[in-house]
Every structure is written in structure tokens, then in C-alpha cells.
Amino acid sequence: MRFHCESLTIPTSAPIQIIDVTERVRDLLKANPIRNGHLILASSHTTAFVALNERETMLQQDMLDFLARVAPPGAGYRHDRDPVDGRPNAHSHLIGLFMNASEIIPVADGELMLGGWQSVFFIELDGPREARKLRIQIAGED
Template identity: 90%
Template structure:
């Protein structure tokens, strides 16, 4: 059994941003190949998440619009009155209730078993940020 762990550094440039990291994750798997196993992606943040979904320009805009409407900033949230890190970001935490901090993707014959329309997205809800981390763990047989 082989194991590998590393982190991808992801800078973000918008308050809410959907970043396709599929190719970067595949590159990590190519550098640390396993034949059969799984890959675990984990966001190290409470306001940034990982998701599998379709990569299509209009759909991604629909996603951004939807997330912006779910919990709009500045709606009088208690957390914003005295935020721990000085960022009035209660809306980001509330939107995050509907998202996953991690995803598990099977690996077969050295390839990620993603559906035909699936891409891997890192979703920023409290940007911009100079650096966010997406942790990758690979486990499997050679």
C-alpha cells in the first residue's frame, strides 16, 4: 500500500470564487501514482470548500449567483458584530453549511473515477485570500 500527502496552495481573488483544480489534482496523482485506491481532498478552512460538479461557464455563473443569494453579506448576523479574525464573514460560514470540506474520489487503473461531467472545484466563500490550502491524500496499491 502506498500513501502520499501534500497541499495545494490556492490564492483567491474574489469574495466568492469557484476554481477548477481538476488538472492540478490529476498532476499530483501522476507524480505519486497508484493503480487502485482513493484520493481524499480536504479544505483546511471554515469558509472554503471542495465540490464535484459540472464545469460549464453559465452554470458556474449560476452557482456564483445562487451562493450570493443564499446568505447575503451584511444582513445583521451576530458573528459579524465581533468576528474572531476581524472579518465580518458570517454569511460565508452560513453558506458553508451546505457544502463539503472534503471529497473522496476512487482511483482505478491509475485514474480518478470522475463522472463524464464532473470536475473538482475549490470554492472560496470569504475572499480574496493570498493563500488557501487544499490537502490531498492518496492511498492505494501500486
């Protein structure tokens, strides 16, 4: 079994943002000799996550609206009184309790084995940020 590790740098431009990274992940996979195995995506952050879901404009807006309602900013959270990085972002951490920091996608014949409606999303909950990191590990055989 072979392993390959890489990172994607993702700038974000909004407080809560859903970014489709499917094609970037596919491009990394195509440039790799591993043809069969699995691909692991892992966010390096406590306020940014990875999800597999449907890419449809109205649904994505529904997702953004839902996330903003789950834990609205400025609701008197204790963490916001003295945040370690100067960002009052307790709401971002709380929303993150319902999200995944990583996803595993099977790979067969050099292709991501996603469902017909699935896309890979990087979800920012505490933006904007200049450079978020999405770690990618590909494991398998040529």
C-alpha cells in the same frame, strides 16, 4: 496499502469564487506511484470548500449567483459584530453549512474515476485570500 499526502496552495481573488482544480489534482496523481485506491481532498478552512460538479460557464455563474443569495453579506449576523479575525464573514460560514469540506474520489489505473461531466472545484466563500490550502491524501496500491 500506501499513503501519500500533499497540499495545493490556492490563491483566490474574489469574495465568492469557484476554482477548477481538476488538472492540478490529476497532475499530483500522475506524479505518484499509487495506481489503484482513492484520493481524498480536504479543505483546511471553515469558509472554503470542495465540490464535484459540472464545469460549464453559465452553470458556474448560476452557482455564484445562488451562493450570493443564500446568505447575503451584511444581513445583521451576530458573528459579524465582533469577528475573531476581523472579517465580517458570517455569511461565508452560513453558506458553508450546505457544502463539503472534503470529497473522496476513487482511483483506478492511475486515473480519477470522475463522471463524464464532473470536475473538482475549490470554492472560496470569504476571499480574496493569498493562500488557501487544499490537502490531498492518496491511498492505495501501486
